[in-house]
Amino acid sequence: MASSGLYCHLVALIFVAVTIQQGTCIKCWTCRSDSDPKCADPFDNSTVPISDCKQEPTLEHLPGIRPTMCRKIRQKVEGQWRYFRSCAYLGEPGIEGDERFCLMRTGTYNIFMEYCTCNSKDGCNSSISVRGFSFAGIAVLASLSSWLLLVFQRIW
Template identity: 25%
Template sequence: MAKLSIFVPVLLVASFVAYGEAVRCWTCSSDLNPYCNDPFVPSLADTSGLFRLEYCDANTGATYPYLTTSKSACKKQKKYIAGNLVISRGCTWKRQDDYSTACAASSTGANEVTLYCETCEHDGCNGASTMGITMALIMAPLGLLLFK
């Protein structure tokens, strides 16, 4: 029991440590590839290159030019473009101190209406709904304690 009482806090602290490498995000758009739509099923993807996990690099293409540091994140966005629902997934950049899941404000054209936009910060998180890594790391030791 003493080993478990040390393991759980160490695991919790480790779950909040930031990774030093770029996050990998699904990159696709439903107007170009129907497999990018909801429900999102990566195993059904074609091999045309329109649908892939891409390494996002926080040092290139930052949408915040006034920032000296930014971090990469994944984005999933649903919008109507000229009356058609388009779901896009890809990389975006956020301020280092931004821990929200909200997307940054972006300009939209006259024929565009954004319905939903959310960001996340772990590999493949802009794909199908999954339990977050942090939640899984917290629940696993608790499950072991409860069902011992």
Template identity: 25%
Template sequence: MANLSVFVPVLLLALFIKEGEPVRCWTCSSDLNPLCNDPFLAGRSDNSYLFRLENCDSNAGATYPYLTSSKSACKKMKKYINGQLIVSRGCTWKRQDDYSTSCPSASNGPNEITSFCETCEYDGCNGAATISKTIALLAAPLTLLLFK
């Protein structure tokens, strides 16, 4: 039981430590590459060369106006342009104090309707649906208790 009392606080601490490395996001658009659409299977061996993880901090300088108080994040957006559904994945920037998963406001053109937009802040999180870090870290102590 003593091992568990040390293990749980360490896991909880890991949840709140901000990683020092920049976030890397999948970057693609389904109008240019149909495999970017859902389901997004970047890890499959037959199409892994078609996608790349972009270092979002490498191009932050020219894009977001309040860089001293911003952070990079990954974004997945579904937008109808002239009636065609386009799924795009890439980088975006948010205020440092913004912990929501909503996208920063973006303007829609006359023939554009955004139906879904979500952000996340860890490597590759704008790809396929996966178990998030939080759920995995919370499940670890429960798994230990079950298999004790």
């Protein structure tokens, strides 16, 4: 009985370690496609800096608010696509917290805008990301759980 309790505690600890994500400081790609074509889609980060959002300046019109997310803005103005990637000060990740969805707006004079925010991982504004567990995290958790089960069966 003691071994199964210990095993459960170890699995729970590993699960928490694999799935916890830091929410207060995030690093985001920072670029504009009008000055760096690699900022467009498909995104090529070979010349694009990644910025630590905690180093971003405080904005005068948003006193006390710090950036906690990344954003990607895609807009089409008069037939020309433009992309902007940076830290985000306001908003929520995706629509109702689901990063797979972005806010989209259209306007007169052939204007379209898509605004995506995320905070699931550093550099999440490289493309639209899916929030949740990473496949690598699940694989590590499954492998470690199997190994621990074998070890504890041999010991007890």
